[in-house]
Each structure stands twice: as C-alpha cells, then as structure tokens.
C-alpha cells in the first residue's frame with residue numbers, strides 16, 4: 001500500500017489544485033511559472049484522492065495509469081465525454097479498446113514523420129508571409145501576428161478547408177475551450193452550443209465536397225475515401241473527426257509556439273546560441289515542450305472496474321486526472337528538472353501525452369514549431385519583451401502566452 005496518497009475534500013484543496021483538477025479556467029493558477037506549483041504538488045501530494053476520484057502527478061504513475069485498460073476516456077454508463085463541445089465521444093480521443101486501435105490504424109499513417117517533413121517548405125513559406133507583415137515595424141504582438149495565423153493557415157491547407165473559414169473556426173474553438181470565469185458546468189453548456197454551430201458549418205463543407213465528387217490532396221478527401229479492413233467512414237464519423245481536428249489543429253501548436261517564443265524573448269543568450277547553431281533547435285524545442293508543457297493534463301478519464309495501479313486502489317466509477325506537466329518536472333524522471341537544459345540528452349518527456357491516447361499530431365507539431373522559430377530567427381535575430389509591457393499567460397485547458405508584445409530591430 002502506498003504511503004504518499006493524500007486524501008482531501010474538494011473544498012479543502014488549494015484554489016490552484018482545484019482549478020487544475022476541474023479544468024476551471026478561473027485564473028487561480030500562476031500560469032507564468034506553473035512549474036513551481038507542480039513542484040509543490042509533487043512534494044506534498046503526488047497522489048490526491050478526493051470525493052470524486054484520484055489525481056496522479058508523478059511520471060511513473062501517470063505513465064502506468066495512461067496505459068491501463070481499466071482507465072477509459074468516456075463515462076462508461078452514459079457514454080458521455082466532456083470538454084470539447086461535442087454531443088458524442090470524439091474519435092479517437094474519447095474512444096477506447098479495440099475500436100480506438102482501429103481508428104488509430106486509419107489515422108497514424110497520415111501523420112508519420114516522413115509525411116510531415118514534406119510540409120516543411122510550405123510551413124517556412126507561410127511563416128515568411130507573416131513575418132513580411134511586421135518586419136519593418138520593430139514591434140509586434142507575436143501571439144496574434146504569428147503564433148495564431150501560422151499554424152492555423154498551415155492546418156487549413158492540410159485539412160482542406162477554405163482560409164475564409166478561419167476566423168469563424170477560431171472563434172468557435174475559443175468559445176468551446178476558453179470560458180474564463182465560468183464553472184465547469186457552464187463551460188460545458190456553452191461549449192456544446194458552440195460545438196453545434198461548428199458541426200453545422202463542417203457538415204456544410206463536407207456536403208459541398210460530396211456533391212462535386214472532385215478529388216483533393218487533403219485530409220477531408222482522405223476521410224471520405226478511407227478504407228481499412230473493409231471499413232469506410234460514414235458521414236457522421238467524418239464530421240466527428242473534423243470536429244476534433246479543428247480543436248486540436250487550431251489551438252495546441254499556437255499555444256506551444258507562443259510559450260516557447262516567450263521563453264526565448266526572456267533568454268537572449270540562449271536565443272543567440274540557437275541563431276548561431278540552428279542545428280540545436282530541435283533538441284531545444286523538446287526541452288521547452290517538457291518545461292512549458294502547454295497541454296498540462298489529460299481530459300477526464302474514468303475507472304471501469306475496481307483495480308490497483310502502482311499500489312493505488314481505484315474504484316469503479318471514479319474520475320482520474322493525469323498531469324503530464326508535473327510528470328515533466330518530476331525529479332525521479334529528470335535530472336535537475338527545473339533547469340532548462342536546451343541540450344538535454346535523456347528527455348523522455350510526455351508533453352504529447354503517453355499511453356493509448358498519445359498525440360496523433362506530435363510529428364506535425366514538432367516540425368511546425370521548429371520550422372517557424374528557425375524561419376523567424378533567420379530574419380529577426382534580436383527580440384525582447386517590449387519595455388513597459390509584459391507577457392500575459394492564460395490557462396484554459398491549454399496554456400498559452402496569449403499576450404506576447406515583442407520589440408526587435410526593424411528591417
């Protein structure tokens with residue numbers, strides 16, 4: 001039996017812990033340096049049991065639970081999943097067991113490293129277009145001028161949706177994920193309504209495609225013509241996939257890029273080193289993904305049967321919360337976890353999750369982030385946080401430097 005399980009009532013938890021566990025975007029956490037909170041939680045309560053479930057924070061626990069077949073991502077009785085504005089479980093995020101494996105067998109080959117590498121020239125050319133728009137100004141709000149439009153534009157091309165849809169989709173995505181000042185229940189209600197409007201739009205775009213019958217080199221076309229083991233996706237599965245891809249593709253890379261650029265803006269010597277030695281950038285991005293962990297935790301998970309994982313008893317019907325971000329600064333898993341070592345050699349971080357639902361888009365995300373920063377560094381080699389202003393961080397399921405005012409030498 002473990003001795004480090006802390007039993008605590010929800011009402012007795014610190015505001016920060018409560019905010020984390022319930023995904024309530026209520027501003028209770030210091031999102032500039034959340035690593036301090038994770039460090040404290042790891043020291044004081046690495047496993048937390050409260051009225052509704054159990055939260056895991058240590059690397060070895062998080063990894064074991066994420067792989068265990070007793071833990072699923074959709075409520076076993078109601079079949080309901082939460083947090084993404086969907087009336088049904090999203091494929092593959094909220095699906096488990098053999099069907100999940102089946103969907104991953106369809107989807108994994110679309111996002112392999114060699115396939116993603118082919119996108120690099122497009123990513124660099126798109127980055128250049130956005131840099132052109134601010135390079136003569138000497139000042140830029142980087143989140144809205146670069147971190148948002150670049151990954152979104154790239155993703156719309158891969159997806160096969162017209163760029164004119166982008167503002168509408170970003171607005172829907174923000175209203176689904178970011179309901180500052182609301183409770184979990186209110187946020188879910190608003191998210192569902194916005195999700196309905198998102199789906200109506202995606203359905204309209206799919207109908208357009210189906211009515212022309214033309215072939216395209218993009219994801220929507222692939223979804224329409226998918227066939228594995230004699231199974232072809234029906235219309236509702238395609239809409240379901242489009243829903244999840246809109247949320248995943250339009251938020252996570254933007255948020256990660258903003259956190260990493262904010263870090264480089266505050267660390268001029270390290271940035272200089274990357275500019276002089278761009279070959280070091282991929283390892284540096286891995287380290288900053290570890291330390292910044294922009295997607296701090298899994299979605300809600302559920303226990304299907306009584307079981308024990310790493311000595312922690314879990315009961316049927318309980319909720320499970322997994323924290324990737326705290327695992328990424330766990331001293332049992334990383335030497336000097338609070339030192340950002342851009343050349344770290346042993347770096348088995350789980351910023352892209354671990355286990356059955358590990359991120360499908362991680363290779364795309366990595367290539368996008370490295371290419372975007374490298375392209376920026378080739379043209380804007382000095383940048384710093386604009387004096388008199390400061391970086392603003394937000395946490396709404398995903399952590400972002402959503403106000404990123406930078407100054408640089410105009411060219």
Ligand code: HEM
Pocket residue numbers: 091092093094104244245248249252253256294295297298299300324351352353356357358359360361362364365366
């Ligand atoms: C830096 C950017 C990204 C980060 C940090 C990230 C992180 C994550 C994490 C932590 C999960 C697990 C969620 C959970 O267990 O509840 C996940 C799952 C997923 N991600 Fe990403 N993601 C990123 C980019 C992307 C992109 C660009 C795509 C689109 C292709 C994508 C598609 C997915 C999908 C489909 C899943 C569900 C996988 C499954 O359930 O089998 N992600 N991601």
